[in-house]
Amino acid sequence: MAGTAPFAKMNGIGNEIIVADMRGRADKVTAAAAIALNADAATKFDQIMAIHDARTPGTAYYIDILNSDGTSAQACGNGTRCVVQALAAETGQKRFTFETRAGILNAEEHADGLISVDMGKPRFGWQEIPLAEEFRDTRMIELQIGPIDAPVLHSPSAVSMGNPHVIFWVDNDVWSYELDRFGPLLENHPIFPERANITIAQVTSPETMIIRTWERGAGLTKACGSAACAAVVAAARTRRTGRSVSLLAPGGGKLNVEWRDDDHVILTGAAEWEFSGSFDPSTGAWARDTESAA
Numbered sequence: 238m239a240g241t242a243p244f245a246k247m248n249g250i251g252n253e254i255i256v257a258d259m260r261g262r263a264d265k266v267t268a269a270a271a272i273a274l275n276a277d278a279a280t281k282f283d284q285i286m287a288i289h290d291a292r293t294p295g296t297a298y299y300i301d302i303l304n305s306d307g308t309s310a311q312a313c314g315n316g317t318r319c320v321v322q323a324l325a326a327e328t329g330q331k332r333f334t335f336e337t338r339a340g341i342l343n344a345e346e347h348a349d350g351l352i353s354v355d356m357g358k359p360r361f362g363w364q365e366i367p368l369a370e371e372f373r374d375t376r377m378i379e380l381q382i383g384p385i386d387a388p389v390l391h392s393p394s395a396v397s398m399g400n401p402h403v404i405f406w407v408d409n410d411v412w413s414y415e416l417d418r419f420g421p422l423l424e425n426h427p428i429f430p431e432r433a434n435i436t437i438a439q440v441t442s443p444e445t446m447i448i449r450t451w452e453r454g455a456g457l458t459k460a461c462g463s464a465a466c467a468a469v470v471a472a473a474r475t476r477r478t479g480r481s482v483s484l485l486a487p488g489g490g491k492l493n494v495e496w497r498d499d500d501h502v503i504l505t506g507a508a509e510w511e512f513s514g515s516f517d518p519s520t521g522a523w524a525r526d527t528e529s530a531a
């Protein structure tokens with residue numbers, strides 16, 4: 238056992254995040270530790286962002302991302318903002334370059350405390366998302382749920398933001414859909430060989446949208462940053478919105494997404510610290526810091 242590691246329980250507009258400080262050590266946060274932390278009401282989370290020493294010159298850290306079921310994710314926008322806030326508080330530095338499974342990304346904390354993450358370029362090829370069969374045009378793929386002649390949700394757009402997303406467009410209130418029931422079926426549908434994050438989106442104007450997401454490996458969450466990015470890219474691609482959109486998430490939080498002309502997608506929003514502690518990365522046993530609030 239390599240000893241305990243410090244962590245901070247944080248959230249990115251309600252997306253429950255644990256930032257784990259794994260710098261200077263060779264071990265990793267195990268799936269068993271993730272499952273144990275998620276089973277405890279105090280540390281229940283959507284993603285763990287484990288900060289490791291850099292692997293690539295020009296990057297500050299490597300970030301390993303775990304879902305609450307112990308599986309890995311390539312990207313987590315809301316979690317990345319939490320990492321930036323924690324590191325900015327520690328170092329005074331405002332700009333960071335990280336490496337994740339999805340590649341290298343830049344992020345910065347602004348003077349007003351909001352944090353922007355450059356989530357990179359979206360990908361639309363069916364093999365890149367990935368989908369199990371060829372779709373020449375992923376702006377709308379054949380997939381539906383509910384009665385065959387009166388589907389409840391159908392014809393989503395598919396996008397990779399490093400991780401796989403589909404977005405179902407709805408005219409009604411996003412709360413009127415049983416995403417808790419449909420989510421698991423869609424996440425694990427055979428069309429998604431690596432499963433997928435499932436979002437319902439209601440476009441309310443060319444600059445505003447309301448979204449709800451069933452996350453791969455985490456279930457219903459109060460917000461999902463990469464889904465917000467995927468939804469805006471897909472909405473702009475299908476001429477439902479422009480390229481700069483403000484999104485309202487179920488936690489009541491707001492995110493801004495801009496799909497820049499250079500094809501990069503910038504996610505901006507808040508992050509919040511809740512409490513700090515230390516944990517065993519192999520078992521998930523943890524203790525709260527005594528000076529920690531809440």
Ligand SMILES: N[C@H](CCC[C@H](N)C(=O)O)C(=O)O
Binds near residue numbers: 316455464
């Ligand atoms: N909450 C995250 C996304 C997690 C994605 C994860 N559920 C997966 O792709 O497996 C976000 O803010 O971007």
